[in-house]
Amino acid sequence: MVGVDTTGSGVARTGGAHEFTTLTSEDVYVGRILALRADEVGMPGGGHARREVVEHFGAVAIVALDEQDRVALIHQYRYPLGRRLWELPAGLLDVSGEAPVRTAQRELAEETGLAATDWSVLVDVATSPGFTDECVRVFLATGISEVPRPDAAGDEEADLVIRWFPLAEAVRMALGGEIVNGPAVAGLLAAQAVRDGVAGARPADAPWTDRPSRFAER
Incomplete structure (x- = not known):
């Protein structure tokens, strides 16, 4: 049912029935791991608005739990925040054709020297859907064992704890x-919920509706 607009804009509310369409699209910046585009989008009432969108590869993160219910965390410097953060092992979905669970397995080995026999999906996290299509799939990994880590690491990863x-x-x-x-907070809370029997994890190859694709297809 269409209601009366009370915001002062003079546009009748559409109650979720409006089809948002892209009228124009312009690339502002294209980098190595992201792109910024500016779109003009059709709004309810016939107007339009500019929406700036950061395109991203997407990523995976891993809650690796050992037999003692301990989780492996990494302490990594994050330049935008200017400090080191406790996070889950994680990595970009930047290898063409690689399944997300395979990316997670590779990143876990590279960052922590760990492997796991059992994999499942905890949560999918749209990190900030107001301006970016970045989405992170957080896996639960159990049946932990140690594997060799690469001797050399790049950039901030050389400083990992x-x-x-x-x-x-x-x-x-x-x-x-x-x-x-964000993905660490969501993943840890989800892992606790699964451990407590409040919810169940999904299969490692569960459908992922919001996995980003536009940047990878450039």
Whole structure:
């Protein structure tokens, strides 16, 4: 049902029935891991608005739990925030044709020297859908063993610190503001919910509706 607009804009509310269409699209910047485009989008009432969109490869992150219910976290410097953050092992979906679970397996080995026998999906996180299509799939990995790590690492990864935390402690850190990385917070809370029997994990190859594709297809 169409209601009366009370915002002062003079546009009748469409109650979720409007089809948002892209009228024009312009590339502002295209880089190595992201692109910025500016679109003009048709709005309810016949007007249009500019929407700036950051395109991204998308990524995976891993909650790796050992038999003692400890989770492997990494301490990594994040330049935009200007400090080191506790995060889950993670990596970009930047290898063409590679399945997300395979990316997760590779990144876990490269960053932490760990492998897992059992993989499932915890959550899919749209990191900031107001301006970017970036989405992160967080996996649960169990049946942990050690594997060789590459001797050389690049850029910030050469400074990584790896540490095991009890899952309950990591959840406390997330709720206490000590862990602020979005996929890490969501993944840790989801892992605790699965461990508590509140919810179940999905298959490792579960459908992923919002996996980004536009940047990879450039």
